[in-house]
Amino acid sequence: GRPPGSEGRRARDTSEGTRISQDLVGGSLAIDTLPANETRIVEDNHSYYVSRIYGPGDARRRGLWVDMAAANRSQVKIHGILSNTHRQASRIVLSFDFPFYGHLLRQVTIATGGFIFMGDVIHRMLTATQYIAPLMANFNPSYSRNSTVQYLDNGTVFVVQWDKVYLQGKEDMGSFTFQAALHSSGRIVFGYKEIPVPVLQISASQHPVKAGLSDAFMVLNPSPDVPESRRRTIYEYHRVELDTSRISSRSAVEFTPLPTCLQHQSCEMCVTSELTFNCSWCHVLQRCSSGFDRYREEWLSYGCGQPDEKTCEDLAEGGRYSAPPDSSASPQAQDGTSPTASLFIDSLTTEDDTKLNQFAGGEGKSSGAPMPTGTIVGIVVAVLLLAGIILAGIYISGHPTSTAALFFIERRPHRWPAMKFRNRSNHASYAEVEAASQEKEGFVEAEQC
Numbered sequence: 001g002r003p004p005g006s007e008g009r010r011a012r013d014t015s016e017g018t019r020i021s022q023d024l025v026g027g028s029l030a031i032d033t034l035p036a037n038e039t040r041i042v043e044d045n046h047s048y049y050v051s052r053i054y055g056p057g058d059a060r061r062r063g064l065w066v067d068m069a070a071a072n073r074s075q076v077k078i079h080g081i082l083s084n085t086h087r088q089a090s091r092i093v094l095s096f097d098f099p100f101y102g103h104l105l106r107q108v109t110i111a112t113g114g115f116i117f118m119g120d121v122i123h124r125m126l127t128a129t130q131y132i133a134p135l136m137a138n139f140n141p142s143y144s145r146n147s148t149v150q151y152l153d154n155g156t157v158f159v160v161q162w163d164k165v166y167l168q169g170k171e172d173m174g175s176f177t178f179q180a181a182l183h184s185s186g187r188i189v190f191g192y193k194e195i196p197v198p199v200l201q202i203s204a205s206q207h208p209v210k211a212g213l214s215d216a217f218m219v220l221n222p223s224p225d226v227p228e229s230r231r232r233t234i235y236e237y238h239r240v241e242l243d244t245s246r247i248s249s250r251s252a253v254e255f256t257p258l259p260t261c262l263q264h265q266s267c268e269m270c271v272t273s274e275l276t277f278n279c280s281w282c283h284v285l286q287r288c289s290s291g292f293d294r295y296r297e298e299w300l301s302y303g304c305g306q307p308d309e310k311t312c313e314d315l316a317e318g319g320r321y322s323a324p325p326d327s328s329a330s331p332q333a334q335d336g337t338s339p340t341a342s343l344f345i346d347s348l349t350t351e352d353d354t355k356l357n358q359f360a361g362g363e364g365k366s367s368g369a370p371m372p373t374g375t376i377v378g379i380v381v382a383v384l385l386l387a388g389i390i391l392a393g394i395y396i397s398g399h400p401t402s403t404a405a406l407f408f409i410e411r412r413p414h415r416w417p418a419m420k421f422r423n424r425s426n427h428a429s430y431a432e433v434e435a436a437s438q439e440k441e442g443f444v445e446a447e448q449c
Contacts (some may be wrong), residue, residue: 046240047276048101049188049213049255053242056250064252065191066159066181068152075154079110081433082149086140086168088112089126090433095153099186100132101215101238102260103294108182110160111430112149113207114139116180121218121232124429127208129216129236134180134190135199135247138207140168147175158182164194168206173197186257188213192247199244211242213255217296237292264288267312280305281312 054061068076082090089111097104100118109117109126115133117126127136141147143166152159161179174196181189190211202209216236242253261279264270270281270288277290282304289295291305299305 046238047258048215048238048260049240049257051240051242052254052256053246054252054254055246056248058252060254061250061252064181064189064254065193066152066157066161066179068150068159068161068163068179071152072154076150076152078148078150082110082112082141083147084142085433086112086142087430088433089117089122089430091122092151092158094158094182095155096158096184098158098182098184099257101293102257102262103215108158109432110149110151112139112141112162112165113137113430114162114165114176114178116160116182118215119218122432123232124431126430129214129234129239131214132180132182132188133211133213134178134192134253135162135176135195135211136207137199137202137209138168139165139176141165143168143171144175156184167202170203173201188255188257190242190253192249192251195247195249195251199247209244211244211247211253212240214239215294217292217294219297235296237296260293261288261290262293271312 054064079090082088089109091107091109093107094105097106098108099105105118107120109119109122111117111126113127113136115127115131115136117131119126119130139162141149141162144164146163147165148161148163149165150161150163152161159179159181161177163177164175165177166175167173175194176196177194178190178192181191183189199209199211214236215238216234219233219235220230221233222230240255247253259275261270261273261275261277264273264279264281265288267281267283267288270279273279273288279288279290281288282299282302284302285295285298285304287295287299287304289299289304291299293299
């Protein structure tokens with residue numbers, strides 16, 4: 001049951017089939033503003049998290065804010081470099097394993113732009129996928145001596161607070177103070193202490209503006225130009241975007257994680273799981289998965305999740321290895337009826353720092369001369385086949401998130417549309433702070449994807 005009146009919310013779960021490019025970018029959606037004194041709790045049940053938004057007057061909201069000033073001073077650190085720079089990011093090692101979309105992570109990357117990057121591979125375009133973003137925007141902590149990026153780690157919760165930070169070029173809007181708390185249980189809390197203007201008034205022309213969660217998997221594909229090199233392609237398989245009209249001073253958002261296939265450690269528990277995901281057990285990898293997580297490339301390489309693998313006894317007895325990378329076995333992604341498959345298909349990123357690239361290829365030639373009837377029929381069939389291929393190519397080019405497009409992307413990635421990061425001048429590019437010492441004043445450029 002959804003609370004009365006919550007139908008106006010715009011927190012997006014890609015399993016609903018909503019195109020991400022329509023949210024917060026095109027401005028085509030109606031805005032349902034919430035009065036400042038409203039205390040109604042808005043709850044959304046996503047595939048991976050349940051999110052609850054608390055208004056300024058709700059008692060639960062007050063208990064969610066972590067008071068950094070009152071915390072143990074030995075556990076709170078002000079990041080010297082991030083507090084004095086713009087568009088920088090720094091890796092931090094946690095004291096505990098944090099479960100994010102079912103993956104246990106020990107390292108995160110704090111960015112000056114109001115978000116935490118959760119990926120393993122650091123690239124200049126951190127804002128597109130794999131983030132925890134209480135309020136992603138073009139913040140410049142170096143503007144004021146009072147602006148800081150600070151964090152706390154007490155062994156059970158990791159908190160990052162962007163304290164009194166200003167928007168680059170829009171300093172007259174006032175300072176923002178907000179935080180993200182990552183609990184060892186997997187619970188995520190966004191707390192907003194000072195939001196001087198409606199978030200919808202913040203310009204996204206120089207930097208994406210959004211709040212929510214995102215995760216993706218990375219696939220290494222051979223480069224078409226340099227055979228011995230490989231190209232990273234990142235596919236976002238899930239995103240939750242919060243309704244930014246509900247973000248205000250003294251509000252909060254709480255994300256409670258839902259069970260995933262990855263938590264199951266045995267075949268029996270995996271195949272009998274009653275989760276909404278279509279969990280499958282891979283005997284070779286000893287892993288339970290829906291096929292849509294950060295291990296997807298390995299999952300497909302070993303032919304996991306094939307429909308012919310039905311019982312745990314069959315898996316244990318067979319103990320068979322499927323041929324890695326170039327296996328002709330059909331992966332789970334082909335099943336268009338799988339809810340998780342449709343979840344992924346509808347969520348390929350087409351905004352912010354990513355775009356779809358075309359790698360076209362095709363050739364054909366025929367000669368005209370008197371030929372037997374059989375040859376003519378063959379040519380007609382070939383022409384019709386070629387026309388079908390061309391029409392299919394046009395369809396895939398125009399519908400890069402369709403089932404057919406996904407099928408060919410995974411098998412012939414160098415010839416079909418694939419998502420790749422490109423450095424576009426009007427979007428955020430981040431450099432990574434040198435990890436050796438937080439106090440060192442030298443920076444290194446992050447590896448570009």
